[in-house]
Amino acid sequence: MEGVVTRPMSSQSVNWTRVNELLSGIMARWERKEGRKGLPGIHSYEWATPRDLANDQSMGSKFIEPGLPAEETALIVSLRKGFGSIPRMPMGGPFLKPHEIDEIAQWIDSGMPE
Numbered sequence: 803m804e805g806v807v808t809r810p811m812s813s814q815s816v817n818w819t820r821v822n823e824l825l826s827g828i829m830a831r832w833e834r835k836e837g838r839k840g841l842p843g844i845h846s847y848e849w850a851t852p853r854d855l856a857n858d859q860s861m862g863s864k865f866i867e868p869g870l871p872a873e874e875t876a877l878i879v880s881l882r883k884g885f886g887s888i889p890r891m892p893m894g895g896p897f898l899k900p901h902e903i904d905e906i907a908q909w910i911d912s913g914m915p916e
């Protein structure tokens with residue numbers, strides 16, 4: 803579409819800087835909408851490194867299990883649709899767009915590059 807810039811180009815790989823920008827951006831929007839920070843003790847809401855993100859967990863699910871295809875990771879399932887009684891994340895929205903979740907999935911499947 804004219805005037806619309808989509809990133810990244812399909813030939814570029816997604817790096818941590820981009821994934822962090824997507825996650826911190828959607829959390830900033832959530833905090834603006836709710837007028838508060840997320841409650842402590844559920845899981846983190848910001849992640850300084852790929853390892854912090856992968857090792858975060860909630861309800862017994864680690865966000866990213868090594869070797870598991872991205873679409874089966876708790877992180878991607880939570881962002882796309884949620885599991886059972888646990889709603890899609892961030893809870894209540896706003897949500898990442900499907901193509902943005904695709905970028906995060908691509909990053910996981912390419913080995914979570916810095």
Ligand code: HEM
Nearest residue numbers: 832839840841844860861863865876877880888891892893
């Ligand atoms: C394994 C993945 C995840 C699981 C299992 C999970 C689980 C949960 C649960 C159980 C809650 C509390 C629900 C309630 O209060 O009824 C919650 C809240 C929340 N989660 Fe997640 N979550 C996951 C990933 C994420 C991610 C990746 C984000 C952000 C991008 C996120 C953002 C939030 C927010 C903003 C809340 C609301 C906190 C509040 O009300 O203070 N979650 N999550």
